[in-house]
Amino acid sequence: MGIRTATLLLAGLAWCGVLVAAAGVFNVKDYGARGDGTTDDTKAFMDAWTAACGARGWSATLLVPAAKSFLVGPTRFSGPCASSRIIVQVMGTITAPPARPWSEKNYWLMFYQVHGLTVTGGSTGLLDGRGGTWWGDKCKRHAALVVMNCADVELSQFSSKNSPQMHIAVSQSSKVHLTQLTITAPWNSPNTDGVHIDRSQDVRVTRSTIGTGDDCISIGPGSQFVTVDGIVCGPGHGVSAGSLGRKGATESVEYIDVKNVQFINTANGARIKTWQGGKGYARSISFTDINFTNVDHPVVINQFYVDRRDVPNMGAVALSNITYTNLKGTTRYKTAVEFDCSESGSCTNIHVNSVAITAAYGGETVARCQNAQGDTSGYVYPKIPCLR
Structure with missing residues (x-):
């Protein structure tokens, strides 16, 4: 093929490529x-x-x-x-x-x-x-x-x-x-979750800024292998796994990894919530390298999420293998950690490693804990009384 022929061919291909791209x-x-x-x-x-x-x-x-x-x-x-x-x-x-x-x-x-x-x-x-x-x-x-x-x-x-x-x-x-x-909405706008995930697998939410009137990120029933990484959250209700088990439903989430999150002036931080009387499980959930700035309720497990329209049933969604590592910052109120678990023994293998949450106003903080089973390691403040 001669040089002139090759040049014309290349030019023609380039011209066709432009047409294809435009088309x-x-x-x-x-x-x-x-x-x-x-x-x-x-x-x-x-x-x-x-x-x-x-x-x-x-x-x-x-x-x-x-x-x-x-x-x-x-x-x-x-x-x-x-x-x-x-x-x-x-x-x-x-x-x-x-x-x-x-x-x-x-x-x-x-x-x-x-x-x-x-x-x-x-x-x-x-x-x-x-x-x-x-x-x-x-x-x-x-x-x-x-x-x-x-x-x-x-x-x-x-x-x-x-x-x-x-x-x-x-x-x-x-x-x-x-x-x-x-993602933005006023702090008092109802139910304006930033990102909601349900019945989905292999979902990543990264490098984003979210401030709304509800959860910055909510991870709902049927979700597996969800990663939240590098999020600035505030205002809002934090990052929540749940709510699960409304009206006695059998629901589950598992393999949830939340890391490198800054919560600023939020109502909640790292939260797991299940409806009273629900069934199923939430397991293998980790919160790692989390920073709180003036957060109302930094760390929450709530198995008594209720609605006045619901009639509570016996039992609870089983929580297991929940890990908190390197959580630090300030809380607006005295109670920095709230583990409110059912008497059914459904909160097990709760692991807390290296936590330092102080009061934004300068006073001491405390943890409220009932029916949670697990352990702590490293420096943990406030002390969580029901964990080893």
């Missing part, structure tokens, strides 16, 4: 989205998704351009898709409508049965759930972004604010990584 990007504006913050762009988003999901090749990208605000109603982005990886690039703002137009749904944006999904943004990417239109209403509030029945998912580098209820819910999914997220 793999589906801009919502090309499908009719206005991005003026008032026009309903739901259909344009659905049409762009249909095109992107059906595109063949290694990847396809749905682009939400910067410097625009797109009003989008409740939308389910369904798979499976033709490409190995589908990318949703959120550079602008996606805004929810007021409460009433979508009150019949239990989600705002849902990705369903998508394998190989990336939702990412940048400094400008934002989901605005307009939760203020919901929080004072007695009607059921809804999750903002739901990942359901998906696998091989990454959510990264975007912000979510003011969700009606949970900001991000991961359900019945596997191999999900949430990283470099900023």
Whole structure:
């Protein structure tokens, strides 16, 4: 092959590559989205998704351009898709409508049965759930972004604010990584969990800042192999495993690793909560390298979580192999550690190693402990009376 022929061939391949790359990007504006913050762009988003999901090749990208605000109603982005990886690039703002137009749904944006999904943004990417239109209403509030029945998912580098209820819910999914997220809602906004995980496996939440009116991260029934690493939490209700066993249900979580978390001005810190009368188990849960700053209740096990509408049953969710290592900082109140376990002997193998939690106001701290079985090692303050 001559030099001129080879050069032309390479140029042609490069030109084709540019066309293929361009063809793999589906801009919502090309499908009719206005991005003026008032026009309903739901259909344009659905049409762009249909095109992107059906595109063949290694990847396809749905682009939400910067410097625009797109009003989008409740939308389910369904798979499976033709490409190995589908990318949703959120550079602008996606805004929810007021409460009433979508009150019949239990989600705002849902990705369903998508394998190989990336939702990412940048400094400008934002989901605005307009939760203020919901929080004072007695009607059921809804999750903002739901990942359901998906696998091989990454959510990264975007912000979510003011969700009606949970900001991000991961359900019945596997191999999900949430990283470099900023999630915010007022401290008094009801049920606005930052990230909720249930019935999912191999989920990681890393390098994110979360401040809401409920749990920064809640790890619900059926979750296994969940890692929380490098989180700044506050305001909020901490990182919670549970609640489990409501209305006597049999539920479980296991292999939960929470580490390198800063709790700042939160109601709770490292918390495990189960409903009174529940069944099942929560086991192999660790909290490591945790720092508390002015936290109301830094370390909590509560097996007496109740609802006045429930009739408590006998028994409790069995807790075992719970490990706390290198916890330090300050508490707003005197009680720094609360292990409230059932008389049924369902709190076993509780291991506490190296804890130093002092009072933010300068006084001493204490631990309240009942029916917990386990041991301590290293320097532990306050002393936990029911552990060896």
